[in-house]
Amino acid sequence: MISCSRATAIAVIFTMVTAGPGGAQSLPSARKAILDGYAAAAKQSDPGFHGFSAAAGQAFFLAHPGVSQPETPSCSACHTTSPLNAGRTRAGKDIAPMAVSRTPNRFTDFTKVERWFTRNCRTVYGRLCTPQEKGNFITFMESL
């Protein structure tokens, strides 16, 4: 896992550095850099990697893995079943919609993306997510 995420980080940083012509990076290209990083990491751990799937991302988003606390059975417990909607934390704070079309700066800050995948995968799935799962998730959020 550690080597995997380190590989992801290196790949993402490499892509970020090479992506833009030095100026301010656009949001879509920042997101693409993060996705490319996850793709590279996924390929490294699975040579048969075929790219990311929005449908798989949706299934992952809606799934009830059944390993978590009763308050957090799924991503949709807080984010609602449609990423187009605003969600709400258990403590009553609004969460901006996850869909990129609604919240354009989603998945553009690698540190933030990694932090929340780490936290929420542990909370809902009881483990860290794989680069494949993260890429599927972002692809789903981009597809709406």
Place this chain on the structure above:
Amino acid sequence: MADSVGRPNHVKTAASSPEPSPHTRKVWDFGVRGFHWLLVVAVVTAGLTGFFGARNALDIHLIAGTAIAALVGFRVVWGVLGGGFARFSSFLFAPATIIAYARGLLRGTTRRYLGHNPLGGLMVFALLAVLTLIVVSGVIALGGQDKQGPLAFVTPFAVGWFVRGVHKLLALMLVGMVAAHLAGVLYESRHENENLTAAMLTGRKRDEPGVAAQTGQGSWRLASILLLLGGVGITAGTIGLTARPALGVPTGPLDGAYARECGACHMVYHPSLMPASSWQAILADLGHHFGEDASLDPAITEQLRTYLTANAAERWDTLPAVKFRQSIDPKDSVRIDATGFWRRIHHNIPDATFTNRLVGGRGNCSACHSDAAAARFAPQNIEIPEELQ
């Protein structure tokens, strides 16, 4: 004293043989009557809001209390500068006279007094004294407990909390005194065959030819000047003192990293709401933070630990800081809603209110306390969402 030469207030006719006279005399001037009935309104309002009102009725209670203070101030001035039966000296009797009157009361042989009788006069002074003490204790309680008002800058919470108890006791005592006053009015009205309540409205009582003419004319002009100057001075002083920073109340902005990191998921709890040990326990287990993983960078965690420890409840003197810290549940030291104080003051609120989407749980103080972010929690700023009431 009224018993000295002239005895203006002393009627010689025996009470048992009243001789109704068609003539009446003005006994209670406009100042006394206005004072009396405004005081009734103010005391009833203060009593109802104090004993039965919700916490957010505090402003009405404070307005009533301010009115009582102003009325007592007026009465003291009018007791010196007013004329006739308004004057304190007209119903300040020697102890022996008061005792003799009380004995007569037991035997039913009291005599008629045109103004206050000796016991009634004593009651006026006692009421004015107790009302003054109630106002003073109220201002101290407000300053120490709620960190509001002219004494907030100097009154420690513990003092305010203690004096609040004194304020309550005095208020209960006042209830007893009001009951005694009403009983006295009832007794005298029956015994002298005269409606004293109506007399306090019209100011007129049945005349007694034997009673000497009243001494002294009231000086409205002097009283007005004195009250105006005193009123302006006290008001200015109160405003000036109220503007001073309250003792032990946090005012600075919250740490940026703390507000950003912790405010991402929940209301930003002011550091003053929990003791340092609770904050440290929370930061030590962010991986299992109220059922969720909220882990942070070790460097940020350390930064938050420093900030929270330095600004924890121990440093402050507000009601939530002191009461939450004192009532932490040792078995669940990371929850504000597990403290004894939190549970006590919220026990009337049904679970459904907390779980309602408009509130979002026990942890979302801001849903009903509009000043929760600043950790003030003023009674006046409590507002349960309308849809839930």
